[in-house]
Amino acid sequence: MKIAKDTVVTVHYTLSDAQGNLIEEGQEPMVYLHGGYDNTLPKIEQALEGKETGFETMIQVEPEDAFGEYDPGLIKIEPRNRLPEPVEVGMQFEGAPEGEEEAETVIFTVTDIAEDKVVLDGNHPLAGMALRFKLNVANVRAATAQEIEHGHVHGEHGHDDDYEGDEGDHYRSRPIH
Numbered sequence: 001m002k003i004a005k006d007t008v009v010t011v012h013y014t015l016s017d018a019q020g021n022l023i024e025e026g027q028e029p030m031v032y033l034h035g036g037y038d039n040t041l042p043k044i045e046q047a048l049e050g051k052e053t054g055f056e057t058m059i060q061v062e063p064e065d066a067f068g069e070y071d072p073g074l075i076k077i078e079p080r081n082r083l084p085e086p087v088e089v090g091m092q093f094e095g096a097p098e099g100e101e102e103a104e105t106v107i108f109t110v111t112d113i114a115e116d117k118v119v120l121d122g123n124h125p126l127a128g129m130a131l132r133f134k135l136n137v138a139n140v141r142a143a144t145a146q147e148i149e150h151g152h153v154h155g156e157h158g159h160d161d162d163y164e165g166d167e168g169d170h171y172r173s174r175p176i177h
């Protein structure tokens, strides 16, 4: 079966940066609903369109087509006493960007600690990076009517319909979490 709109694609992937340094070797394959449902990067869908099980390719995706350009405006400097102790570089906190109460929450990563100040970076860890995906198609099947209606994959790697309505339980096929 060829990959086309409303097929469910199982794909093994390896993610590297533009210099070929390994970022993530997908332990579990990505399973996504193909056809512009925003289940995976559009560039990945483009590369796989019309292909079949066994197809292998390597694509490079520029930052604007992946996790965006690095935004210096997402750096915040906070007094250390506003964060729980102990604070360490690499810790992550959820928060809303300054002055945007309605905005989606952002994951901030502690990137630096001075005596009484902490630097928080709200950029995606892969922002500003060109990424290389090595892709290997493991399976292609037709999506069910319900999967198409929901815009995501159900079943083995998906969510149980008993949990329907719980957004958090819906399978997200983003290769990066």
Ligand SMILES: [Zn+2]
Residues within 6 Å of the ligand: 150, 152, 154, 159, 164, 170
């Ligand atoms: Zn669903």
